[in-house]
Amino acid sequence: DIVLTQSPGTLSLSPGERATLSCRASQSITTNNLAWYQQKPGQAPRLLIHAASRRATGIPDRFSGSGSATDFTLTISRLEPEDFAVYFCQQYHDSVRTFGQGTKVEVK
Amino acid sequence: QVQLQESGPGLVTPSQTLSLTCSVSGASFTSSAYYWTWVRQRPGKGLEWIGYIFHNGQTNYNPSLRSRITISVDASKNEFSLKMTSVTAADAAMYYCARENHSLRPLGPLDPWGQGILVTVSS
Numbered sequence: 618d619i620v621l622t623q624s625p626g627t628l629s630l631s632p633g634e635r636a637t638l639s640c641r642a643s644q645s646i647t648t649n650n651l652a653w654y655q656q657k658p659g660q661a662p663r664l665l666i667h668a669a670s671r672r673a674t675g676i677p678d679r680f681s682g683s684g685s686a687t688d689f690t691l692t693i694s695r696l697e698p699e700d701f702a703v704y705f706c707q708q709y710h711d712s713v714r715t716f717g718q719g720t721k722v723e724v725k
Numbered sequence: 726q727v728q729l730q731e732s733g734p735g736l737v738t739p740s741q742t743l744s745l746t747c748s749v750s751g752a753s754f755t756s757s758a759y760y761w762t763w764v765r766q767r768p769g770k771g772l773e774w775i776g777y778i779f780h781n782g783q784t785n786y787n788p789s790l791r792s793r794i795t796i797s798v799d800a801s802k803n804e805f806s807l808k809m810t811s812v813t814a815a816d817a818a819m820y821y822c823a824r825e826n827h828s829l830r831p832l833g834p835l836d837p838w839g840q841g842i843l844v845t846v847s848s
Contacts, residue, residue: 664834667829705771716773
């Protein structure tokens with residue numbers, strides 16, 4: 618199985634700051650079949666980014682994804698109050714889908 | 726608008742079978758572009774992919790759970806189901822159903838998700 622390791626575990630930032638979240642894969646995801654999800658307390662995850670860099674419908678352009686092979690990044694250019702949440706990466710390259718353990722973005 | 730809704734008992738006795746159903750509305754359930762998926766999240770933990778089913782019954786399971794799970798489909802009702810046998814406290818979690826959407830590329834992400842159903846394992 619492909620293991621996804623997210624870092625940092627927690628990111629403490631202020632509104633308006635830039636957030637950079639990392640997702641590293643144990644094997645190369647040659648198809649770039651990697652997604653990012655946002656989860657707020659008491660809610661289901663919501664798709665933000667798919668195919669490593671494509672924003673899902675309705676997602677603000679302050680969210681961007683980049684990377685390839687084993688290193689992927691989610692960037693939030695300017696944090697809005699509603700962006701403080703947990704973010705998960707997921708690969709759908711391998712037949713066994715896997716998720717990263719999550720990065721919590723909290724208010725500093 | 727596509728909607729998924731989980732249903733089933735919120736309390737399961739240890740060693741018994743967990744049975745959940747996901748009802749799908751607003752989407753063509755038999756489309757070749759979708760895999761119907763179960764994911765779970767233990768309290769305070771990350772997400773664990775359980776498996777998926779295609780509308781024709783083809784399945785793909787997480788190897789760590791394969792011996793205990795069955796995902797089935799009733800296309801006539803736009804529903805798919807999860808059965809997990811011999812549950813223990815470690816199976817207590819929020820269970821989500823979701824659609825793996827392949828409409829834009831050969832493989833795709835999970836979108837949308839159901840709201841989830843909390844399953845407790847206790848006698």
